[in-house]
Amino acid sequence: MELCLKVIPNRSKYAQIKRCYCEKGHDGRCEEFPYLKHLAHHFKQVANKIKRDATKTTGAAWKSENAGPNRIDRWVMLLSDEELEQYGIKMMALKQTVVAKLREKAASYEDCMAVAAKLTWIVYQMLDAPEAPENIKKHLEACFGKFQAGATKCIVCKMPLSFRSFSQAKRGRAKIETAHMNPRIHNANNVGFAHRECNIAQGDKTLDEFYTWIAQILERVQSSTS
Structure with missing residues (x-):
């Protein structure tokens, strides 16, 4: 199936383009999750x-700087430490086990x-x-x-x-x-x-x-x- 893939405006603070996953040439507005x-x-x-x-x-069961960001977009974890710091995520301040877990979830x-x-x-x-x-x-x-x-x-x-x-x-x-x-x-x-x-x-x-x-x-x- 050929998909629409037009860019959908979003309010995320991260510089990420979201796209329409309806079939190409669809009627109505664009949707990211039409099958849901x-x-x-x-x-x-x-x-x-x-x-x-x-x-x-995955989300941390507690809130603290040491626990890292709670339920963040997986693709954001593909950014470099320097890029993440621009969004207030200080990877260098986290324990290596936390960093490894976050990076492992990246996609x-x-x-x-x-x-x-x-x-x-x-x-x-x-x-x-x-x-x-x-x-x-x-x-x-x-x-x-x-x-x-x-x-x-x-x-x-x-x-x-x-x-x-x-x-x-x-x-x-x-x-x-x-x-x-x-x-x-x-x-x-x-x-x-x-x-x-x-x-x-x-x-x-x-x-x-x-x-x-x-x-x-x-x-x-x-x-x-x-």
């Missing part, structure tokens, strides 16, 4: 999660937009998911392929995921989370959803590293009990 309109209207929590997870770094604007669309495509294929309007379905299928009802699985344990899990979050803890096959890469080919427990268990390992680690544990357990 249905979810935003009927399931706002889910739409907001997709936008946030696709475009923002281009284009990759973030692709992730948002991919996550939306995945959501509509969950068990119990709402039916996507035909225009949104057409848009997402043109980008990523045909929908398969109930096809979405946890990228870690491979068990099916239900759309209802989004509404079962308790005290800010989601039942399912956005996950990465390689935690250090944020693009459409590397993202999916996982049970919170599975995502925590994977940690900073790639999926291949995680499966190898688990296999080694099971092998040692079996050896010790035989």
Whole structure:
């Protein structure tokens, strides 16, 4: 699908161009997330999660200068330390572990937009998911392929995921989370959803590293009990 990609005015303090991701030649106004309109209207929590997870770094649980910026655009973290200081972000003043984490979450604007669309495509294929309007379905299928009802699985344990899990979050803890096959890469080919427990268990390992680690544990357990 050929996209519009016209520049959309935005109020961000960072010098970043935002673009329209409607189909080229579309009617009506330009929109950055046209495929989220249905979810935003009927399931706002889910739409907001997709936008946030696709475009923002993870948020600190506390507010302090040492914790670094809280939920900042991922593409901003591609700027140099000198450029960031112009926006009041003093990377040199942060702990190296914080800097490393922020830099690890960096991704281009284009990759973030692709992730948002991919996550939306995945959501509509969950068990119990709402039916996507035909225009949104057409848009997402043109980008990523045909929908398969109930096809979405946890990228870690491979068990099916239900759309209802989004509404079962308790005290800010989601039942399912956005996950990465390689935690250090944020693009459409590397993202999916996982049970919170599975995502925590994977940690900073790639999926291949995680499966190898688990296999080694099971092998040692079996050896010790035989």
